[in-house]
Amino acid sequence: MNTSFFGELLQTISERGRALLARNRRGEASARSESLVELCEDLLSSRGEASGVARAREILGHYGELTTGPRIAFFEALSERFGPDPARMEAAIAAWRAKPSDAAAAEVHAASEPRRQELFRRLNLAPGGTTALVRMREQLIDSLGHRDDLAAVDEDFIHLFSSWFNRGFLVLRRIDWSTPAIILEKIIRYEAVHEISDWEDLRRRIDPPDRHCFAFFHPALVDDPLIFVEVALTRDIPAAIAPILSPDREVMEPDKMRTAAFYSISNCQRGLAGVSFGSFLIKQVVEEICREMPKLSTFVTLSPVPNFAAWLARERNDEKSAALAETDKSALAVLDQLGWWQEPEKAARVEDALTRAAAWYFLRARSERGLPVDAVARFHLGNGARLERINWLADTSDKAIAQAHGLMVNYQYDLDDIESNHEAYAEGRTVVASNAVQRMLRPPLELVPIAG
Numbered sequence: 075m076n077t078s079f080f081g082e083l084l085q086t087i088s089e090r091g092r093a094l095l096a097r098n099r100r101g102e103a104s105a106r107s108e109s110l111v112e113l114c115e116d117l118l119s120s121r122g123e124a125s126g127v128a129r130a131r132e133i134l135g136h137y138g139e140l141t142t143g144p145r146i147a148f149f150e151a152l153s154e155r156f157g158p159d160p161a162r163m164e165a166a167i168a169a170w171r172a173k174p175s176d177a178a179a180a181e182v183h184a185a186s187e188p189r190r191q192e193l194f195r196r197l198n199l200a201p202g203g204t205t206a207l208v209r210m211r212e213q214l215i216d217s218l219g220h221r222d223d224l225a226a227v228d229e230d231f232i233h234l235f236s237s238w239f240n241r242g243f244l245v246l247r248r249i250d251w252s253t254p255a256i257i258l259e260k261i262i263r264y265e266a267v268h269e270i271s272d273w274e275d276l277r278r279r280i281d282p283p284d285r286h287c288f289a290f291f292h293p294a295l296v297d298d299p300l301i302f303v304e305v306a307l308t309r310d311i312p313a314a315i316a317p318i319l320s321p322d323r324e325v326m327e328p329d330k331m332r333t334a335a336f337y338s339i340s341n342c343q344r345g346l347a348g349v350s351f352g353s354f355l356i357k358q359v360v361e362e363i364c365r366e367m368p369k370l371s372t373f374v375t376l377s378p379v380p381n382f383a384a385w386l387a388r389e390r391n392d393e394k395s396a397a398l399a400e401t402d403k404s405a406l407a408v409l410d411q412l413g414w415w416q417e418p419e420k421a422a423r424v425e426d427a428l429t430r431a432a433a434w435y436f437l438r439a440r441s442e443r444g445l446p447v448d449a450v451a452r453f454h455l456g457n458g459a460r461l462e463r464i465n466w467l468a469d470t471s472d473k474a475i476a477q478a479h480g481l482m483v484n485y486q487y488d489l490d491d492i493e494s495n496h497e498a499y500a501e502g503r504t505v506v507a508s509n510a511v512q513r514m515l516r517p518p519l520e521l522v523p524i525a526g
Contacts, residue, residue: 110136111151117196118189130200146217152227156190191230204294212345232348239292241354249287250280256297267338267378268319279304284326288359290351301351303359304338307331311484312376314468333372334363353457373487374462377450379478385447386431397434402427415470415480425466432464432481433514437505444503455499458492459485461507
């Protein structure tokens with residue numbers, strides 16, 4: 075027998091078998107989610123509040139039992155079957171065209187709303203409904219990377235969560251050693267910037283008088299923080315993270331404290347990604363600290379630069395890089411050597427080229443949408459901060475070396491300039507930076523145009 079033919083035959087049979095298996099699995103997933111979809115239709119059609127709460131609890135209970143396949147099938151149903159009502163939409167548009175009025179406009183608005191938004195509102199009536207919906211969106215996010223057709227469902231979640239988690243509903247609470255253990259455990263687990271190793275490490279960050287921690291809470295998620303910030307009260311603007319986290323540091327005397335440094339901001343609920351709390355958090359924390367310590371005059375961050383190393387690697391491999399001169403590329407070859415930052419001679423050879431590249435990265439590198447490429451920069455610049463300083467080898471942890479070659483930056487919140495800085499960024503994507511940062515960019519790159 076022709077072995078090539080036989081091999082191709084087996085390959086064809088195998089491919090058809092996999093396709094049939096995938097269809098069968100998809101069918102099973104659809105069947106398991108179909109009853110859940112029917113319950114959702116019943117919930118939307120019901121009028122009684124008591125029965126609606128019971129049905130919402132039932133739906134969320136069944137949803138919580140779904141495995142990945144049926145869960146995605148449920149999301150597909152939300153996308154395909156719970157959008158706007160076409161008949162109602164056409165009737166509303168016809169009524170508006172026939173006789174425009176406020177009432178007709180209101181009906182167009184109501185008809186254009188996807189039915190799933192009302193479904194989510196009714197599900198939210200169930201005990202623990204808000205928490206369940208936040209978890210549901212977290213699971214939806216896991217699917218979005220390869221399922222663009224589910225984006226509309228995600229947009230509806232963001233639309234509703236932006237209202238439900240409005241700043242007016244949030245409560246700022248100080249986190250200290252007297253905070254209930256259930257919350258302290260979550261602070262340890264949710265810390266996303268500088269890992270908290272144990273309870274003693276946590277105590278060093280929240281108990282001394284020169285260390286503060288604040289978190290936003292929502293009434294529907296009583297013991298689950300939405301976002302929290304860790305603050306170090308210092309005399310000068312910090313240039314490195316190790317002195318702040320050191321277990322052997324000396325506690326700062328209150329009369330010497332002049333600076334509040336926000337060194338870690340952690341979002342706790344992945345299901346609320348895209349709902350901004352950070353700007354409110356920073357501004358209210360500043361107000362709280364100033365009431366307690368009116369002598370504080372400087373408010374800064376000590377921020378990571380998580381996208382820098384990946385960006386720099388692309389520029390080093392780009393023969394037409396506008397950011398790096400050939401001399402810089404030669405100097406940056408030191409970065410390919412293991413442990414380079416632990417050898418003073420090697421670190422000194424690469425410092426100028428690396429900090430100059432970092433200045434270009436912050437001041438001129440843009441995404442396709444014209445935004446700064448660094449996510450942390452977008453956050454702070456959008457909130458009215460100024461890029462104050464680039465700190466060389468400020469964090470030599472494995473994570474920081476891999477993501478940023480050890481760099482950290484200070485963003486300064488000058489209370490007199492926050493509004494104007496915010497407007498400059500919002501209107502023209504202007505990166506407001508100190509003279510010290512701008513001077514890093516000059517030779518040999520002073521003639522490179524700013525990308526729009």
